[in-house]
C-alpha cells in the first residue's frame with residue numbers, strides 16, 4: 001500500500017507524527033510532503049526533529065516541487081491524508097487551486113477518484129471553513145477532524161492522539177491496535 005501524507009501548518013502536528021509511525025509499522029509506503037509552516041510547528045509543538053519525521057517516510061517531497069511523482073495522476077497511490085489541514089490548504093483543495101505539491105497531490109487524488117482524507121483543524125469554524133468542508137464532503141472526500149473521544153477514558157495526550165490516528169487508519173482499512181475502541 002502507498003499513501004501520500006501532507007502536513008500543513010495547523011496546530012496538531014503530533015497527529016501526523018503518530019500517523020507516520022503507524023503507517024510505517026503497518027508496512028505502508030509513504031510520500032511525505034510538509035508545508036513551510038508544518039515544519040515550523042512540528043519543531044515547536046511535537047518536540048520531534050524533522051529528521052525523525054522524514055525518516056519515517058518512504059520518500060520526502062519538497063512542497064514547492066510540482067514535478068514530484070505525486071503531482072501526476074499517472075503515478076498510482078492508494079490515497080492521501082492531509083493532517084493536520086490548515087484552513088488555507090483546505091480552501092486551496094476545495095477550490096482546485098494547486099499552488100503547491102500538497103494541494104496538487106490532493107487535487108490529483110480527487111480527480112483520479114482515490115481516497116482523500118482531510119483532518120481540518122481550526123476553532124471556531126467560520127462559514128467559509130464550513131462551506132469548504134461541505135464542498136469536499138459532497139464529492140466523497142472524508143473530513144475527519146481531530147475531535148477527541150472520551151468514551152475510551154483517555155488518560156494521556158497520547159491516548160487522545162492514538163484514538164484519532166486509529167480513525168484515520170480506519171479510512172484505509174488498516175488495523176491499528178493503539179487506539180481503544182468502544183465495544184459496548
Ligand SMILES: Cc1cc2nc3c(=O)[nH]c(=O)nc-3n(C[C@H](O)[C@H](O)[C@H](O)COP(=O)(O)O)c2cc1C
Pocket residue numbers: 007008009010011035036037038041085086087088089121122123
Ligand atoms: C502555532 C501556529 C498554529 C496554527 N494553527 C492553525 C490552525 O489550527 N488552523 C489553521 O487553519 N491555521 C493555523 N495556523 C496558521 C497557518 O499556519 C497559516 O495559515 C499557514 O499559511 C498555513 O499554510 P499551509 O497550509 O501551507 O501550511 C497556525 C499557525 C501557527 C504559527
